[in-house]
Amino acid sequence: MKIKNLLIYSIISSFFLLSLISIWKILVTLQGLKLENFNTTIIFILGFLFSFFNVFISERLNFIFKFLFFALIFVYVDGFLISKLPIWYNIGIVFILYFFASKTKKYNSNFLNNEHSTQLILFDFLTLFGIVLFSFVILFPFYMMLVTSFKTQIALLVNPLDFSIDFNQDLKELFKSYFVIFTSYNFGKYILTSTIVSLGTVFITLIFAIPAAYAIARLNFFGKTFMSTSILIIYMFPAIVLVIPLYTVFSQLGLRNSISGLLIVYTATTLPVAIYMLQGYFKSIPKELEEAAILDKLSWFGIIIKIILPLSIPAISSVALYVFMIAWNEFLFSLMFLDNPNSFTLSRAIQYLSGDAETPRQYLMAGSVIVTLPVLFIFVYFEKYLVSGLTAGSVKG
Amino acid sequence: MANIKFSNVGKSFGDNKVINNFNFQGKDDEFLVLVGPSGCGKSTLLRMIAGLEQIDQGEIQINNEVINEMHPSKRHTAMVFQSYALYPHMNVYDNMSFGLKIEKKTKEEIHSKVLSAAKTLKIEDLLERRPKELSGGQRQRVAIGRAITRNPKIFLFDEPLSNLDAALRAEMRVEISRLHQKIKTNIIYVTHDQVEAMTLADRIVILNNGNIEQVGTPNEIYTNPDNIFVAQFIGTPKMNIFKINSENIVSNNKINILGSSIPFSGINLDKKNYYIGIRPEHLTLNENQEFNFTPKIELIENLGNEKIVYMVSEHNQLCAKISSDIQINNTFGFNLKNILLFDENGLRIRS
Numbered sequence: 209m210k211i212k213n214l215l216i217y218s219i220i221s222s223f224f225l226l227s228l229i230s231i232w233k234i235l236v237t238l239q240g241l242k243l244e245n246f247n248t249t250i251i252f253i254l255g256f257l258f259s260f261f262n263v264f265i266s267e268r269l270n271f272i273f274k275f276l277f278f279a280l281i282f283v284y285v286d287g288f289l290i291s292k293l294p295i296w297y298n299i300g301i302v303f304i305l306y307f308f309a310s311k312t313k314k315y316n317s318n319f320l321n322n323e324h325s326t327q328l329i330l331f332d333f334l335t336l337f338g339i340v341l342f343s344f345v346i347l348f349p350f351y352m353m354l355v356t357s358f359k360t361q362i363a364l365l366v367n368p369l370d371f372s373i374d375f376n377q378d379l380k381e382l383f384k385s386y387f388v389i390f391t392s393y394n395f396g397k398y399i400l401t402s403t404i405v406s407l408g409t410v411f412i413t414l415i416f417a418i419p420a421a422y423a424i425a426r427l428n429f430f431g432k433t434f435m436s437t438s439i440l441i442i443y444m445f446p447a448i449v450l451v452i453p454l455y456t457v458f459s460q461l462g463l464r465n466s467i468s469g470l471l472i473v474y475t476a477t478t479l480p481v482a483i484y485m486l487q488g489y490f491k492s493i494p495k496e497l498e499e500a501a502i503l504d505k506l507s508w509f510g511i512i513i514k515i516i517l518p519l520s521i522p523a524i525s526s527v528a529l530y531v532f533m534i535a536w537n538e539f540l541f542s543l544m545f546l547d548n549p550n551s552f553t554l555s556r557a558i559q560y561l562s563g564d565a566e567t568p569r570q571y572l573m574a575g576s577v578i579v580t581l582p583v584l585f586i587f588v589y590f591e592k593y594l595v596s597g598l599t600a601g602s603v604k605g
Numbered sequence: 606m607a608n609i610k611f612s613n614v615g616k617s618f619g620d621n622k623v624i625n626n627f628n629f630q631g632k633d634d635e636f637l638v639l640v641g642p643s644g645c646g647k648s649t650l651l652r653m654i655a656g657l658e659q660i661d662q663g664e665i666q667i668n669n670e671v672i673n674e675m676h677p678s679k680r681h682t683a684m685v686f687q688s689y690a691l692y693p694h695m696n697v698y699d700n701m702s703f704g705l706k707i708e709k710k711t712k713e714e715i716h717s718k719v720l721s722a723a724k725t726l727k728i729e730d731l732l733e734r735r736p737k738e739l740s741g742g743q744r745q746r747v748a749i750g751r752a753i754t755r756n757p758k759i760f761l762f763d764e765p766l767s768n769l770d771a772a773l774r775a776e777m778r779v780e781i782s783r784l785h786q787k788i789k790t791n792i793i794y795v796t797h798d799q800v801e802a803m804t805l806a807d808r809i810v811i812l813n814n815g816n817i818e819q820v821g822t823p824n825e826i827y828t829n830p831d832n833i834f835v836a837q838f839i840g841t842p843k844m845n846i847f848k849i850n851s852e853n854i855v856s857n858n859k860i861n862i863l864g865s866s867i868p869f870s871g872i873n874l875d876k877k878n879y880y881i882g883i884r885p886e887h888l889t890l891n892e893n894q895e896f897n898f899t900p901k902i903e904l905i906e907n908l909g910n911e912k913i914v915y916m917v918s919e920h921n922q923l924c925a926k927i928s929s930d931i932q933i934n935n936t937f938g939f940n941l942k943n944i945l946l947f948d949e950n951g952l953r954i955r956s
Contacts, residue, residue, distance in 0.1 A: 496690035499657050503755075504704035505678035518694040 213320040213329075214263060220333045221312055222255030227337065228304050231344055236297055238371035243293075247286055254282055255308075262309075263317050275309040311336060350580070357385050357573035364569060385574035393561065394549070395575060402536060402554040405467055409474040409535040410528045413482050416475070417527065421486035422512055426498070436487065439480045447477070451544050458545060465548045473541050478531045485530070489523035490516060529590050533583050554579045606633050607681070607758035607791045609654070613663035616649055616815075623649050624815040627663070631793075632808070636785050638794045640802040641812035642838075647795045650812075651761050654793065655684045667758065678704075683752035684761040687768060689744045691736040691751070697723075698732040701751045722753040725787065726780075742773045749781075753788070762794040766801065778804055799839050803827070811835050833880060833951035842885050842913060844945075847921040849879040863898040863918055867941060871956040879954075880947040885913070887943035888925035894938025905933065 229251055237243060258278050265274065282305060283298045311332075319325055355371050356364070360381070363370070375382075389395045423429065424436045454473065455464075463469030493516065501511045517524070542556040552560060558575045561567045609631040616624040623646040631637055639647040652658040654665060656677030664671045672680050691700050698719060705715045723729045726746045736744055745765060752760055762781075766774045782805055785792055796802055802809050803823045811818040811826065811834075818838075819831040830836035836844045853861040854876060858869050862881055900918035907929060914925045914933065925937060946954045 494688060494690065496686045496688050497692060499655075500684070500686065500690040500692070500751075502657065503655060503677050503682075503684055505676075505707045510707070515692065 225255035425490035638806035683757035
């Protein structure tokens with residue numbers, strides 16, 4: 209057993225435990241609990257002792273018993289003895305300790321004897337720490353958005369820093385902001401516009417991108433290398449540079465405040481990346497498959513429809529998802545080109561509402577939740593297509 | 606029943622001439638193997654027949670019909686790819702029937718054709734599976750089955766066994782041989798493996814740098830090679846070749862080699878450089894040989910049923926293949942009839 213490894217492991221793991229519990233404590237303060245202090249010293253010492261003895265008793269004691277024993281001590285010392293906190297807080301602590309104990313289970317004396325174990329421990333905990341910290345940082349604004357949308361105007365004015373949700377009021381009251389934005393702020397229409405624009409962009413982009421990407425990946429034509437390398441040039445220009453010339457052009461053509469105008473701009477901005485992503489995937493499809501298809505009397509068009517498309521479902525769905533998200537979340541062009549509330553998209557509508565000082569904050573947040581949800585659901589649904597590799601088995605390997 | 610004819614066929618990729626003035630006349634129903642080292646143009650030749658590569662010059666005829674400009678699917682050929690090239694998103698049945706469906710054949714016709722092909726290859730149980738659920742040998746069988754359903758006049762095999770392991774390769778080799786006996790159709794088979802060439806072929810075409818080195822039955826090629834390239838390409842271990850300088854030429858039909866003076870009949874030797882070739886299996890330990898020599902043995906590889914002996918004699922590296930139950934002493938012998946003589950350009954001098 210290496211003393212250095214043991215000490216480093218104990219210190220790192222107790223810091224990790226400290227950060228987990230601190231996050232939990234921050235969250236419970238938001239829920240209205242008043243903590244006198246964070247008890248950092250006690251948590252640190254307890255975590256250190258647990259990590260330390262865990263190494264020696266790990267083989268001799270069942271994991272469940274060990275964890276329960278530790279959790280009881282911890283809850284007793286921290287929860288009851290010092291702070292006298294409610295039961296749900298301590299249940300949360302028990303879950304955190306379970307997570308912590310299961311993560312530290314593999315660090316027994318054999319593991320610590322290993323020469324490289326310090327590095328392994330360091331990387332393990334850095335990864336865990338990163339995941340926990342950044343998901344907290346990223347998820348917290350979403351949480352705020354959600355909580356605010358469930359509040360009343362009065363509650364927001366009385367205590368703006370209260371982040372708890374009052375589940376005691378009836379459902380109609382809870383979802384009031386959502387009813388209001390649909391009834392008096394016309395959000396149904398904005399959702400419809402956004403959906404039409406986003407799906408339309410996906411559709412048009414794919415129609416152009418698939419043949420273009422196939423041509424770049426497979427066919428030989430004059431200027432092919434120039435084409436394929438210059439595809440991404442449009443991304444060298446910031447959108448703000450393009451938007452003013454486009455504004456004048458669109459004004460003269462009468463495309464402002466129209467869905468078709470937005471479709472043109474969105475397709476133009478997403479097409480390069482779509483082509484770039486697809487051609488990379490098309491190149492990875494074995495050429496022999498297409499040659500076999502040629503021998504089976506398939507035309508070029510038939511090859512794309514019957515061979516390339518079915519095999520590229522993962523790539524095409526990820527491109528579709530990407531394009532949909534860009535079009536759904538796009539703000540700058542819709543801000544510039546749309547000034548008539550009848551043709552607003554969702555993000556433009558929220559900006560319009562927030563510009564109006566009289567619009568209550570909870571309505572804005574409810575609108576934001578509505579903007580976020582579809583993208584979230586679509587992502588969860590499409591995720592299985594993104595990972596499956598359909599080409600497996602066609603060719604040796 | 607089909608015969609294939611190449612007249613002055615040429616192909617180049619950029620400045621690189623892969624095939625140059627290729628002339629060849631095939632026979633009906635023969636199993637033709639194109640063999641050669643990698644980069645010799647054998648696969649290109651096959652792809653030109655299939656229609657996957659443009660024919661730059663000359664013409665290829667199948668049954669006296671020029672196929673140069675014909676669409677690949679109308680050439681009555683079917684190709685089996687090295688990587689199988691099965692459609693991964695279709696099951697075996699769909700893979701095999703895909704071409705027929707595109708030709709708009711009736712359902713019953715497709716069904717009977719696929720089933721009979723599956724029966725020939727013993728893959729009836731696999732028809733519902735996807736390619737990724739098949740082993741390498743099964744995939745290869747499906748690929749062959751797909752070719753059979755096309756009912757071609759000529760089968761084209763592009764190194765079909767090179768992705769399989771050694772045991773499976775031997776097994777599939779026998780099956781392809783059987784298949785040819787059963788379906789009696791022309792097969793053009795490309796390989797770089799001389800064992801496949803020797804065992805499968807009715808006739809072998811040995812290619813090097815896009816030129817034909819020799820055409821013949823496996824036996825002709827083995828016993829009577831036209832040049833050093835063919836002599837060394839066929840047979841393992843390689844044929845022993847040694848250079849004869851002009852001082853080793855005793856008279857116009859006698860050569861000094863390995864300590865003996867060997868008389869050749871019916872040839873006239875100049876004072877030039879020559880090459881002598883003798884196969885490892887023709888160097889024996891039997892005392893009753895016409896000529897004997899005592900080499901220095903460097904290494905013996907025991908392969909179980911036989912031993913490969915590496916040795917040096919008069920600065921010439923030699924290797925002999927002998928049966929492993931024979932005790933190795935220091936004297937090796939050989940016979941005059943097994944010696945092949947080549948001129949300084951590597952061409953055979955026949956006596």
